[in-house]
Amino acid sequence: MLDRLRDSLDSAIKKVLKSSSIDKEMIKELVNDVQRALLTSDVNARLVLQVTDRIKERALEEKLPPGLSRKNHIIKILHDELSVLLGRESEFEFRQGKQNRIVMLGIQGSGKTTITSKLAKLFTRQGYRVGVIGADTYRPGALIQLRTMCEKANVEVYGNDRNTDDAPTVVRNGLRHFGRQPLDIILIDTAGRHKEEQDLLDEMGSIADVAEPDLALLVIDGTIGKRCYSQAEAFHKTIPVGGIVVTKMDSSANGGGALAAAAATGARVMYIGTGERIDDLEKFSSSQFVGRLLGIGDIQAILEHFKRMGKESDEVRMKRIIGGKMNMEDYFYQLEKFTKTGSVKSVIENIPGLGGKNSDLSKLDKMEENIEKWRYIMQSMTVQEKADPSIINASRTQRIARGSGRLDYEVKELLKTYKKTKALMKAAKGRAMRDTLKRMGIG
Numbered sequence: 050m051l052d053r054l055r056d057s058l059d060s061a062i063k064k065v066l067k068s069s070s071i072d073k074e075m076i077k078e079l080v081n082d083v084q085r086a087l088l089t090s091d092v093n094a095r096l097v098l099q100v101t102d103r104i105k106e107r108a109l110e111e112k113l114p115p116g117l118s119r120k121n122h123i124i125k126i127l128h129d130e131l132s133v134l135l136g137r138e139s140e141f142e143f144r145q146g147k148q149n150r151i152v153m154l155g156i157q158g159s160g161k162t163t164i165t166s167k168l169a170k171l172f173t174r175q176g177y178r179v180g181v182i183g184a185d186t187y188r189p190g191a192l193i194q195l196r197t198m199c200e201k202a203n204v205e206v207y208g209n210d211r212n213t214d215d216a217p218t219v220v221r222n223g224l225r226h227f228g229r230q231p232l233d234i235i236l237i238d239t240a241g242r243h244k245e246e247q248d249l250l251d252e253m254g255s256i257a258d259v260a261e262p263d264l265a266l267l268v269i270d271g272t273i274g275k276r277c278y279s280q281a282e283a284f285h286k287t288i289p290v291g292g293i294v295v296t297k298m299d300s301s302a303n304g305g306g307a308l309a310a311a312a313a314t315g316a317r318v319m320y321i322g323t324g325e326r327i328d329d330l331e332k333f334s335s336s337q338f339v340g341r342l343l344g345i346g347d348i349q350a351i352l353e354h355f356k357r358m359g360k361e362s363d364e365v366r367m368k369r370i371i372g373g374k375m376n377m378e379d380y381f382y383q384l385e386k387f388t389k390t391g392s393v394k395s396v397i398e399n400i401p402g403l404g405g406k407n408s409d410l411s412k413l414d415k416m417e418e419n420i421e422k423w424r425y426i427m428q429s430m431t432v433q434e435k436a437d438p439s440i441i442n443a444s445r446t447q448r449i450a451r452g453s454g455r456l457d458y459e460v461k462e463l464l465k466t467y468k469k470t471k472a473l474m475k476a477a478k479g480r481a482m483r484d485t486l487k488r489m490g491i492g
Contacts, residue, residue, distance in 0.1 A: 055342050057086030071119045076108045091274030092309045100134045135335040141264050149234045154284050155268035157241035160296035164268050165238040166198035167330040173202045175454045177233040182223035183208035184216045187240040217255045250287045257288045264291045271297045281314040296322035377435040380467050423463050429453040
């Protein structure tokens, strides 16, 4: 994803890390490198100038946060400002007790119908009951494509097979059809092409009048780069765009430009499409996205860890972990820090007495892949269950799995890994582990 931008930023960061000192010339060189990287990725020149001016100003004038080196502070500033460039993080809050209506917007070729299907699958996995209305009456085969893809999520699609109704009528009838069902979300797929652009926008306005949507999601092709600004602006004037989905981010060299231009409209980038499969849709986080570009993960989590160092609450937590008495919250807290400052395996390998146990270490890498789904699982646990996971029996496992949108075996996998890690911690020498964790900046 965005290999060219990542390589350019990686090269700029390496210059900083290898330099003997951070002076004005080094900061100037960094700013020039970042400008070239962003312009090459089709980010608007005005936005590039704004973000690099802030990087330069902060790098020269801002005081170092406690526990952070000068070089790492520069990288933090770079992370912060690129995150701001790509927009604030947000997620639509579905209201309970009503059918939340989402209208999908976008021109032909943006991947709107595919994204509608992916969202139906994603929301279903999160435990929501979903229905879909196919209101693209212009493109032949649109309704068939939508139904074929939504079958994979076991989601019903309403549409006019004979194509005798106009789009607003299809939407009205679809809402009446689903109105008798206990659904949480109704997704409305719309047309992406007309003979004239104004005709398309007029139809979207009519659909909005009928649907009265809680959210309008604009789907934009990531390969068009900064040109997506004019698209977003045109749709936004017709229907207030509450969120944006950027597609084709797996192959787009201009994806950074698309994200930046979308954010510049004031709408929230909510999701990014990263592949062809129905599961290839990610909730967008500017902080995490920039972290991946810079190769540093979520730097904010690292900084928060520095602030906690030396505090009594963190010391108490570390004593529990090192003593083999950690609860589920302790485990997940520490596990997240491991994966955001380095691999779990690399940390454990440095702990005296554990580094040679390759049969155990080989299984630790998988933990890094599971962090996101385990987060949802833990959020579905009660306070008592997180404090004492041993009380989680079969019925509790089923409830937790259902509430998190995961499977029973995934809950059991988390519990099994927790128990094994707890035993490993207890087996290690306390003082050696404490010293190792502090050297890694996570203890």
